[in-house]
Each structure stands twice: as structure tokens, then as C-alpha cells.
Amino acid sequence: MKRLIFILVIGFGWASCSSDDKYEAEKGDLIGNWVLAETLISAGGPHYWVDVDNGNQLQFQEDGKFNSDRFKECSEGLFRINGNELLLQYTCDDFKPKNENDDGFISYHIEYKSDHFILKPTSGPICIEGCSYKYRRQ
Numbered sequence: 001m002k003r004l005i006f007i008l009v010i011g012f013g014w015a016s017c018s019s020d021d022k023y024e025a026e027k028g029d030l031i032g033n034w035v036l037a038e039t040l041i042s043a044g045g046p047h048y049w050v051d052v053d054n055g056n057q058l059q060f061q062e063d064g065k066f067n068s069d070r071f072k073e074c075s076e077g078l079f080r081i082n083g084n085e086l087l088l089q090y091t092c093d094d095f096k097p098k099n100e101n102d103d104g105f106i107s108y109h110i111e112y113k114s115d116h117f118i119l120k121p122t123s124g125p126i127c128i129e130g131c132s133y134k135y136r137r138q
Contacts, residue, residue: 027081029112030060033138037116040132047130058135071097086110086119099124 036055040047056070066079066088074092081087087105090097099106101123108119119133 027060027064027079028062030079030081030086030117031062032060034058034060034117034135035138036133037136038134040118040130040134042129042131044129049134055135057138071095081110084109084111085122097124 035057036052038049039052040049042048056068058070059067060079061067064078064080065076067076068088069075071090074090074095076092077088077090079086079088086108088108089105097106099121101107105123107121107123109122111118111120116134116136119135121127121131
């Protein structure tokens with residue numbers, strides 16, 4: 001009887017797993033080069049993903065630094081992950097992005113998958129209808 005219960009528990013546990021399950025990103029998951037591939041948009045109706053040509057690039061390094069071509073004025077900074085939050089802090093003198101929070105970070109909710117991650121802004125001007133940015137590993 002114990003063996004049957006054990007097999008059922010293992011079977012249900014295994015069956016409930018999915019390769020699409022979300023999990024909290026860790027710093028090591030992001031190390032490497034990423035490019036903005038799609039953006040989620042809405043004009044007040046349904047949301048849909050749109051391909052992005054020549055999307056901005058992000059490069060995360062093991063030492064907690066990142067490079068990005070998003071802003072002309074500054075291309076480098078520091079990053080960290082707190083649970084499902086990605087924090088970017090640009091480190092160029094006299095550069096203050098409009099979407100910084102009070103602590104000097106641009107913050108995003110991050111959903112990480114093996115070949116891409118999705119960023120949803122949580123600081124600065126936020127899209128009322130909801131917007132998301134999908135980055136793919138290069």
C-alpha cells in the first residue's frame with residue numbers, strides 16, 4: 001500500500017510539471033547577449049505580440065555589469081535581480097533616464113524562460129494598457 005501511494009505521489013508530481021513553468025530568474029540565467037525581438041501592444045483592445053526589427057541589445061556580465069544600446073547618452077551600468085524584479089542602474093555621469101525610480105533604478109518585472117525573457121516596466125511612465133518586451137538570447 002505504501003508503495004502504491006508513493007508511486008501515485010511521484011506520478012502526480014511529474015505530471016504537473018511543464019517545460020513552460022515560470023520560475024524566478026537568477027543572475028546567472030541572464031549572463032550573455034540578448035536582443036529585443038517582440039513587444040506586446042494594445043490600442044485599448046486585445047494585446048498582441050509584434051516583431052521588432054533591429055531591437056535594442058542587452059549584454060549581462062557575470063560581475064553584475066551590463067551594456068545596452070537603448071540610450072545614446074549612456075550604454076553601461078549595473079544590474080541585479082530581486083526575485084522576479086530586474087533592476088538596471090545606468091552609471092554614466094549626468095545621465096538620468098526618465099523611467100528611473102526614486103532609488104535610481106529602472107525596474108521591471110521579469111518572466112524568464114530558457115530562450116527568452118519578458119520585461120514589464122514597473123518604474124517611470126507605465127503603459128496603462130500594459131506593455132511587455134520580449135528579449136531573445138543571441
